[in-house]
Amino acid sequence: MSPTLLIRPFQTPARGVAQIPGSKSITNRALILAALADGVTLFTGALFSRDTRILIAALQSLGFEVSADEAACTIRINGLGGRIPNARAKIHVGNAGTAARFLTAFLALAPGGCYELDGDEAMRARPMSGLLDALTAGGCRALKPDGSPASGFPFTLHTTGKLGRLEVDASASSQLLSALLMVLPLSAGAAVSMKGSTVSEPFVEMTARMCEQFGRPLERHADGSWFCPAPGAYSAQSSYAIEPDATAASYFIALPAVTGFRASIRIEGYAAGGLQGDTAFAKVAAACGATLKPANGTLVTESWSGIRGGDFDFNAFSDTFLTLATVATLADGPVKISGIAHTRKQETDRVLAMATELERLGIKVAPTAAELRADDTLSSLTIFPSKAALRRVAADGPITIRTYEDHRMAMSFGVLGSFDLFGDGRPWIAIEDPGCTAKTFPHFFEALEALRTNFVRVSVDGGAASGKSSTSRRLAQRHGLLHVDTGAHYRSLTRALLMADASADDLASVKAALSKLRVGSRLITREGARSSALTLDGILPDDADLRTPEVNAAVSKIAALPAVRTFLLEYQRSQVKYASDQGFAGVVMEGRDIGSVVLPDAEVRIFLEADPEARAQRRAAEGQSDQVTQRDHLDATRKTAPLVCPTGAHRLDNTHKSLEEVVAEIGEFIKVSALPR
Numbered sequence: 001m002s003p004t005l006l007i008r009p010f011q012t013p014a015r016g017v018a019q020i021p022g023s024k025s026i027t028n029r030a031l032i033l034a035a036l037a038d039g040v041t042l043f044t045g046a047l048f049s050r051d052t053r054i055l056i057a058a059l060q061s062l063g064f065e066v067s068a069d070e071a072a073c074t075i076r077i078n079g080l081g082g083r084i085p086n087a088r089a090k091i092h093v094g095n096a097g098t099a100a101r102f103l104t105a106f107l108a109l110a111p112g113g114c115y116e117l118d119g120d121e122a123m124r125a126r127p128m129s130g131l132l133d134a135l136t137a138g139g140c141r142a143l144k145p146d147g148s149p150a151s152g153f154p155f156t157l158h159t160t161g162k163l164g165r166l167e168v169d170a171s172a173s174s175q176l177l178s179a180l181l182m183v184l185p186l187s188a189g190a191a192v193s194m195k196g197s198t199v200s201e202p203f204v205e206m207t208a209r210m211c212e213q214f215g216r217p218l219e220r221h222a223d224g225s226w227f228c229p230a231p232g233a234y235s236a237q238s239s240y241a242i243e244p245d246a247t248a249a250s251y252f253i254a255l256p257a258v259t260g261f262r263a264s265i266r267i268e269g270y271a272a273g274g275l276q277g278d279t280a281f282a283k284v285a286a287a288c289g290a291t292l293k294p295a296n297g298t299l300v301t302e303s304w305s306g307i308r309g310g311d312f313d314f315n316a317f318s319d320t321f322l323t324l325a326t327v328a329t330l331a332d333g334p335v336k337i338s339g340i341a342h343t344r345k346q347e348t349d350r351v352l353a354m355a356t357e358l359e360r361l362g363i364k365v366a367p368t369a370a371e372l373r374a375d376d377t378l379s380s381l382t383i384f385p386s387k388a389a390l391r392r393v394a395a396d397g398p399i400t401i402r403t404y405e406d407h408r409m410a411m412s413f414g415v416l417g418s419f420d421l422f423g424d425g426r427p428w429i430a431i432e433d434p435g436c437t438a439k440t441f442p443h444f445f446e447a448l449e450a451l452r453t454n455f456v457r458v459s460v461d462g463g464a465a466s467g468k469s470s471t472s473r474r475l476a477q478r479h480g481l482l483h484v485d486t487g488a489h490y491r492s493l494t495r496a497l498l499m500a501d502a503s504a505d506d507l508a509s510v511k512a513a514l515s516k517l518r519v520g521s522r523l524i525t526r527e528g529a530r531s532s533a534l535t536l537d538g539i540l541p542d543d544a545d546l547r548t549p550e551v552n553a554a555v556s557k558i559a560a561l562p563a564v565r566t567f568l569l570e571y572q573r574s575q576v577k578y579a580s581d582q583g584f585a586g587v588v589m590e591g592r593d594i595g596s597v598v599l600p601d602a603e604v605r606i607f608l609e610a611d612p613e614a615r616a617q618r619r620a621a622e623g624q625s626d627q628v629t630q631r632d633h634l635d636a637t638r639k640t641a642p643l644v645c646p647t648g649a650h651r652l653d654n655t656h657k658s659l660e661e662v663v664a665e666i667g668e669f670i671k672v673s674a675l676p677r
């Protein structure tokens with residue numbers, strides 16, 4: 001068991017590209033199909049996890065040439081058109097359901113083969129009998145070590161190389177059917193029909209579509225049985241791209257629900273029209289409040305507008321039910337998840353495991369864990385959300401979630417633990433045996449960590465009309481930062497002082513007026529950016545009122561007064577916490593003394609410059625008559641907090657640069673600072 005992992009809640013929005021591995025289901029199907037193809041196939045984007053390694057090792061032990069480059073996520077396999085080199089082998093399938101089922105059917109293609117197969121304790125209890133019974137009826141023999149007929153692991157499989165017409169009971173697992181479908185084309189005249197129905201239909205669909213991709217489309221007779229109209233070896237693929245795992249993607253679709261309203265996670269290669277039925281989770285997430293933006297094979301998942309409760313049937317994409325079940329504890333109403341009876345016989349009894357751990361967190365579920373234990377046919381779970389209950393239970397310290405060797409338990413509770421339950425970053429969930437994610441997603445917790453952006457403070461200083469506002473706003477918009485215009489603070493204050501008949505030449509009048517003013521903040525949107533604006537006595541003046549000729553004329557003199565600067569300094573510094581509390585990824589603050597006085601330790605410090613003529617033209621274009629050089633002179637020569645290029649600041653002359661160029665240049669500094677430490 002790997003050491004317990006404490007989950008650190010996200011205090012900044014989750015942002016970045018989710019590093020999602022290839023799909024396990026596709027990788028393991030592709031390995032089987034390529035082994036049955038004529039020639040060499042190369043996979044890109046392949047998954048390297050416990051389950052795929054088990055299948056790769058098994059194929060190697062059967063005499064196949066398989067070479068893998070883990071760093072490049074590629075696998076090269078030499079298919080032998082249906083021939084299995086070794087007629088004898090001992091194979092251990094661990095707890096890998098796909099490897100267990102797919103290999104068993106695959107081995108049946110060997111004439112006169114004899115294979116000893118075993119699995120982990122958990123695998124021994126998982127459904128196999130439907131497949132073994134079908135193969136036995138077709139002429140194979142599956143025997144227990146004592147020689148009696150086997151219905152599960154361990155068993156020795158004696159094979160004939162012929163399949164014939166098979167009937168499979170795949171009601172417990174669609175993999176039992178998929179396993180047989182993939183070998184159908186290799187045995188002329190073979191057909192597979194189903195006793196009853198199966199679960200997780202989309203996985204059967206995936207199998208059929210992949211058989212077709214490898215050159216052997218399957219069809220169905222009128223009676224529903226599957227057959228291959230043009231049997232033979234599959235066609236090797238010079239390059240076959242494995243889709244990213246849609247189930248794994250569900251954790252990153254759910255993550256913004258818990259990490260605040262400015263999240264933005266990119267899931268590359270995520271296609272709703274792809275092979276994986278689990279992409280249906282996106283629809284459930286959207287129904288529960290997720291904002292999802294699909295574009296050219298990339299899904300951008302953004303913050304949820306709350307987590308809405310509801311009733312959902314997960315039968316066709318049940319691997320993702322755990323993802324919803326954990327975040328459901330934070331929802332605004334009960335969440336009912338049905339159609340999940342078959343998951344009670346997967347890596348663990350998933351419904352019972354989920355109910356048990358949710359109850360340990362103080363969450364009410366129906367049926368209860370005790371009821372589930374008493375009746376293994378119960379097939380749904382309703383979660384009654386309560387943050388208060390979570391807080392009560394975790395008040396004395398983090399709760400360790402038991403994961404029952406189930407990777408999906410570990411990952412879904414990892415997402416829940418990312419929620420800042422107490423609002424102070426205190427961890428409240430720990431994950432037992434986090435290494436169990438190796439089954440499908442070996443680097444899950446690293447991928448989660450990689451989306452944790454560091455809060456970034458950006459200072460943008462420069463003379464009047466040097467482009468500070470447009471640059472800062474675009475940066476705020478691009479990087480999810482809160483924009484703070486301190487020039488507007490001085491303008492707002494100047495206006496208020498003028499209205500109170502205070503004058504820069506009469507310090508007592510200024511101090512008297514200041515002592516009566518109450519400062520506050522209001523979130524506003526300007527040019528697509530979110531800005532925090534200063535309110536004085538609750539009043540937020542119109543933008544135009546901050547740029548009147550009277551304010552323009554007086555502001556630099558007022559701003560030079562130490563009493564005025566002291567009055568605003570603490571308020572301006574408090575904007576960093578305000579931005580963080582509001583869930584922004586950072587703050588971009590513009591002015592004259594931000595990098596030198598207000599935030600001298602800002603991670604990114606910028607000093608903008610432009611030719612005086614260019615600046616005068618910019619103001620004129622805005623319809624403003626403003627003596628920029630005159631104001632600069634006053635701002636640069638005053639005693640307190642003069643306009644200077646802060647030490648260590650990046651000096652950027654934008655006279656001949658477009659806004660986009662400047663923003664891209666600064667964006668690089670921001671990205672580096674925002675990287676997880």
Ligand code: DC
Pocket residue numbers: 464465486487488490491555556559560590591592593594631635
């Ligand atoms: O950025 P702006 O032109 O709106 O700023 C108006 C005035 O406010 C500017 O002439 C000087 C003063 N100011 C300051 O002294 N310190 C700041 N950090 C920002 C502005």
